Amino acid sequence: xxxxxxxxxxxxxxxxxxxxxxxxxxxxxxxxxxxxxxxxxxxxxxxxxxxxxxxxxxxxxxxxxxxxxxxxxxxxxxxxxxxxxxxxxxxxxxxxxxxxxxxxxxxxxxxxxxxxxxxxxxxxxxxxxxxxxxxxxxxxxxxxxxxxxxxxxxxxxxxxxxxxxxxxxxxxxxxxxxxxxxxxxxxxxxxxxxxxxxxxxxxxxxxxxxxxxxxxxxxxx
Amino acid sequence: xxxxxxxxxxxxxxxxxxxxxxxxxxxxxxxxxxxxxxxxxxxxxxxxxxxxxxxxxxxxxxxxxxxxxxxxxxxxxxxxxxxxxxxxxxxxxxxxxxxxxxxxxxxxxxxxxxxxxxxxxxxxxxxxxxxxxxxxxxxxxxxxxxxxxxxxxxxxxxxxxxxxxxxxxxxxxxxxxxxxxxxxxxxxxxxxxxxxxxxxxxxxxxxxxxxxxxxxxxxxxxxxxxxxxxxxxxxxxxxxxxxxxxxxxxxxxxxxxxxxxxxxxxxxxxxxxxxxxxxxxxxxxxxxxxxxxxxxxxxxxxxxxxxxxxxxxxxxxxxxxxxxxxxxxxxxxxxxxxxxxxxxxxxxx
Ligand code: B12
Numbered sequence: 001x002x003x004x005x006x007x008x009x010x011x012x013x014x015x016x017x018x019x020x021x022x023x024x025x026x027x028x029x030x031x032x033x034x035x036x037x038x039x040x041x042x043x044x045x046x047x048x049x050x051x052x053x054x055x056x057x058x059x060x061x062x063x064x065x066x067x068x069x070x071x072x073x074x075x076x077x078x079x080x081x082x083x084x085x086x087x088x089x090x091x092x093x094x095x096x097x098x099x100x101x102x103x104x105x106x107x108x109x110x111x112x113x114x115x116x117x118x119x120x121x122x123x124x125x126x127x128x129x130x131x132x133x134x135x136x137x138x139x140x141x142x143x144x145x146x147x148x149x150x151x152x153x154x155x156x157x158x159x160x161x162x163x164x165x166x167x168x169x170x171x172x173x174x175x176x177x178x179x180x181x182x183x184x185x186x187x188x189x190x191x192x193x194x195x196x197x198x199x200x201x202x203x204x205x206x207x208x209x210x211x212x213x214x215x216x217x218x219x220x221x
Numbered sequence: 222x223x224x225x226x227x228x229x230x231x232x233x234x235x236x237x238x239x240x241x242x243x244x245x246x247x248x249x250x251x252x253x254x255x256x257x258x259x260x261x262x263x264x265x266x267x268x269x270x271x272x273x274x275x276x277x278x279x280x281x282x283x284x285x286x287x288x289x290x291x292x293x294x295x296x297x298x299x300x301x302x303x304x305x306x307x308x309x310x311x312x313x314x315x316x317x318x319x320x321x322x323x324x325x326x327x328x329x330x331x332x333x334x335x336x337x338x339x340x341x342x343x344x345x346x347x348x349x350x351x352x353x354x355x356x357x358x359x360x361x362x363x364x365x366x367x368x369x370x371x372x373x374x375x376x377x378x379x380x381x382x383x384x385x386x387x388x389x390x391x392x393x394x395x396x397x398x399x400x401x402x403x404x405x406x407x408x409x410x411x412x413x414x415x416x417x418x419x420x421x422x423x424x425x426x427x428x429x430x431x432x433x434x435x436x437x438x439x440x441x442x443x444x445x446x447x448x449x450x451x452x453x454x455x456x457x458x459x460x461x462x463x464x465x466x467x468x469x470x471x472x473x474x475x476x477x478x479x480x481x482x483x484x485x486x487x488x489x490x491x492x493x494x495x496x497x498x499x500x501x502x503x504x505x506x507x508x509x510x511x512x513x514x515x516x517x518x519x520x521x522x523x524x525x526x527x528x529x530x531x532x533x534x535x536x537x538x539x540x541x542x543x544x545x546x547x548x549x550x551x552x553x554x555x556x557x558x559x560x561x562x563x564x565x566x567x568x569x570x
Contacts, residue, residue, distance in 0.1 A: 066380050
């Protein structure tokens with residue numbers, strides 16, 4: 001039965017049909033599937049499956065990423081309160097948009113995916129200074145700082161990711177905190193992340209999950 | 222002497238006079254030409270017109286722009302706060318729609334041509350028309366009703382309303398945006414714009430699913446363009462990919478010019494358009510920041526030859542050129558487009 005739920009849920013998500021996805025989950029819970037299984041055997045594998053499909057060339061659109069993230073975060077939040085014991089937090093991430101950048105959608109999509117995976121996220125909002133990124137990451141013992149930028153001048157700015165890198169270096173934090181970037185300019189230039197001093201980048205919200213997960217594991221190892 | 226307008230008309234008819242039209246979307250760069258900050262530069266229509274004319278003189282491309290920055294359209298709706306940078310385009314800082322109630326209250330301006338937020342654009346157009354009208358295509362940028370909400374309420378809130386919000390609220394907003402669009406295109410036409418770039422990222426399946434494209438994008442596109450007609454209209458999806466929807470726009474709307482994204486395959490774009498309309502070959506202008514002039518030349522060659530191999534109803538273009546692109550790369554790009562855009566290869570049908 002779980003297999004049918006997984007299949008139906010994934011189809012609804014890819015179809016950007018939120019009402020149907022939520023209905024499938026509600027029916028499954030009513031039929032006795034545990035909230036833990038919904039999160040760990042339906043939602044999270046669903047995200048993994050999408051990461052894999054994209055890496056194999058499956059073409060997705062922004063709305064699919066938005067809905068996947070939205071639904072996954074939504075379902076997890078509803079299920080978490082029903083858990084018998086609180087789940088283990090996988091990692092800590094600080095995220096915000098680069099200095100001078102006011103575009104929030106990319107960040108929101110990434111946050112939804114991370115939350116569904118039991119990663120704790122601190123959203124610093126828009127136009128975040130490099131100092132704030134680093135200070136907050138230290139205060140919250142975060143493994144990853146995520147910087148989102150929609151325009152070329154904010155992605156490459158000396159006050160953006162480049163400065164976060166500089167501060168991490170100056171404070172000897174580079175082995176403890178990884179810098180991950182994303183946003184439109186990085187998709188048009190896949191090498192750009194290196195130029196701005198980032199450890200990694202992701203092309204879309206769902207892939208961001210894997211990239212950030214890998215960074216968390218790397219720091220914790 | 223052949224003018225840029227002659228080149229464009231020739232291209233629309235599948236001919237090349239001396240070289241293909243070379244469109245270059247230089248906006249913020251005008252500030253540098255005039256030695257002004259970007260904020261000062263965009264404060265006056267005279268400056269923007271002067272910047273456009275100086276760049277035309279300097280680079281010798283085939284178009285000028287009346288667009289200051291896209292956020293101007295939000296200003297026509299009452300947005301009062303724009304975030305300026307020293308080295309990039311201005312952005313909307315305060316969204317005029319904060320809640321769904323604001324959609325109800327949203328007022329479409331009665332007359333755009335006399336609106337205070339249009340005064341400087343009108344001045345710019347007047348100068349451009351006087352100086353190069355009829356000789357160089359004057360471009361205007363108009364955001365489609367399906368995409369305009371992104372700068373009225375943010376991309377995030379619009380995506381939310383579109384995908385999980387109330388259809389009635391969504392449609393009310395779309396109707397107001399479409400009414401706005403109809404007035405805006407008329408104002409620009411009356412003020413002398415020849416090329417009307419219909420900007421609709423929400424008309425690309427990079428942004429929305431095909432289902433939404435069919436149900437909403439196409440419908441609103443038709444409504445936006447219906448009263449004013451298609452003369453001079455170019456279908457542009459904000460630099461996203463176009464190929465998956467081009468056939469439907471040609472069939473159902475009938476626009477006569479298409480502007481793919483840099484990540485579309487140009488050969489495929491040209492084959493889909495298949496001589497039924499003019500189509501651009503578009504360079505990934507974000508890479509122009511770091512490529513060497515030689516790399517720029519090779520890339521332009523690939524695009525231009527890829528396009529002309531299929532048909533001469535072709536022109537070269539950029540997306541929204543970042544401020545920091547080195548001068549030598551702009552020149553290398555334009556020179557290469559002219560050089561390779563002369564070769565009229567036999568069509569391979
Ligand atoms: C939709 C769109 C518009 C719309 C809405 C814009 C808006 N958001 O306000 C309209 C038509 C109004 C528009 C206008 C403009 N646009 Co525009 N637009 C686009 C388009 C098509 C999509 C941008 C977008 O919002 N995507 C949605 C977000 C969520 O996607 P994303 O940022 O890529 O995020 C995904 C990934 O990158 C990743 N990600 C994001 N953040 C992070 C963070 C981390 C840590 C990780 C791991 C991953 C990650 O996950 C996300 C989800 O999948 C792009 C081209 C393109 N295909 O990308 C151009 C683009 C972004 N626009 C561009 C520009 C320049 C503009 C203008 C400044 C033009 C001007 N001169 O006025 C204006 C700005 C308007 C404003 N804000 O005031 C340029 C920016 C590059 C540059 N030249 O600097 C682009 C890239 C087009 C181009 N190639 O030139 N635009």
